Amino acid sequence: MKIKSNDSFTVKIVTLACFTIALFFMSFLVGRYSISPKTVIDIILSQFFDIQKYWEETLATVVLQVRLPRIVLAILVGGSLSVSGASYQTLFKNPMVSPDILGVSAGAGFGAALAMINNAKWWSVQMLAFVFGMVAVISAYLIAYAFGRQAITVLILAGIVVSSLFQSLLSILKTWADVENALPAITFWLMGSLGKGTNKDVLIMLPALSFSLLLIFIYRNQINALAAGEDEARTMGVNVSLVKLIVVSSSTLMTVTSVSICGIVGWVGMVVPHIARMLTGANFSKLSAASFFIGGMFLLVIDNIIRGVKGVELPLGVLTALVGTPVFVFLLSKVKKGWS
């Protein structure tokens, strides 16, 4: 019954952060061009210090324009999806919830497909994905607000309804899509990829992510109290409607930005919080921090595998489940605390 000590939370988080940083640097070595660690470090440092260039210009481009954004995005997307998942699970008091429960992925998928069948440019694909992802969540929220007497379960229900609407619309678009170009593009997008990530995407992602994480951080104790249930949280002094709005808007902002940059990446947002809980317990302030690092590292490892396997570009959203599930089952068997 007694469980292992949890007091070492700071140690755990610092360790996770160090691992993430180490993994960040090691990831530069993965890819089609083999570049020595020293060259990678010198190329990065040359951005800040005056270092004599001894490498070809191509290598600098590979490191700074191709690998850097992709590595950073993997961490940010993995981290955002995991923190969104953790906050939704705590808010909805439901371990089966993932960040797309309110329809954000379905909406974004529809938006992206809409752009693709019109042969739109990549930035308009991202734009429409963002817009329709937001539209989906806002509709779900308004439906729940209008008919749900503020109950949280109604919000999930509204999300599922809106989700299936956008999935139907997406299916219609797919039947209309040109089989040669648009359809494969849509299908590939729906399985997620970081391959098109640029430094500009990082610059768009960073403010959205920081803003959302800051909001979640400020309200972490209130979100935590909601794990006891909506009514109990209210009697403990939590402004439930406000916290609900904060969680939904910040999670949506993080998820929709991630999804519009790299397509739909499943599995991470739902399962990483469970892995983090094995490490820190259920307390949301600890859980959210651990989820960010574990999610970031996980997606980075998966993307490294994709970059490392030569010849084929495996889809990100597929590989997450393919690699993640055995790892998750292994962890479950190792941790005595169990999956509760």
Added chain:
Amino acid sequence: MLSVKGLSYYYHPDRIVLKDISLELAGHDILCLLGPNGTGKTTLLRCLLSLNKIKCGSIEIDGRDLTKLSAGKRAEIMAYVPQATTMAFPYEAREVVLMGRVAHLTAGGRTTRKDQKLVDEAMEQLGILQMSRYLFNEMSGGEKQMVLVARALAQQARILIMDEPTANLDYCNQIKMLKVIKTLSENGYSILMTSHFPDHAFLACNRTILMRDGVIMAQGLPDEIVTTENLSKLYSTQVCVTEARLDSRDMVTKVCIPVMY
């Protein structure tokens, strides 16, 4: 002092759930709310906690309108002890108690040493400090109930609203809980509890309300209103209120027994 006047509540206007409820709860009071299932006891608690919005009447604390207070301010005056259920996630007992401090934390701030100390004191007082690290979901019903009381104490509100604090507990844990309730009232807490055991009115409470079909049938001292006639009428079942003698201790208590014939 909590004072409720003319409170009414309904989900649909043609089906009144609570009608013209008036009651008062002073410091050191333990008020026991008795009544059959579906009579509106829980709804009344929910109204007092502003979980349900009252349709008419007033709820005041020392002259202040409770319905106009923010959730945070109300939480500093009144705490709720729900019936023990399970949490969706593996929280430790201590983490559950610490949730009671949420109203006192500054925006974005972290729990301070003072919060930790209050949590320790609450758990110590209820004799569950050694269970701090247990998983809430793995605790027994009686232990869970104590954790929830500790959470309410950590909240530092003077009024405790308890929904069937003795439900699903064995005799030992029932008595333990009643002792805790008595001690708390001696320390100045006001307690409003619901129960399905009329005996508990004699064991721990100084005032009783009998409630049926959303109206108050009788209220007053347990000795005066918890009687054979009243209880039989309240539950529509023959109930006998009699005396039990504990010779070894030279003690007499009133007990209530349903009779089947």
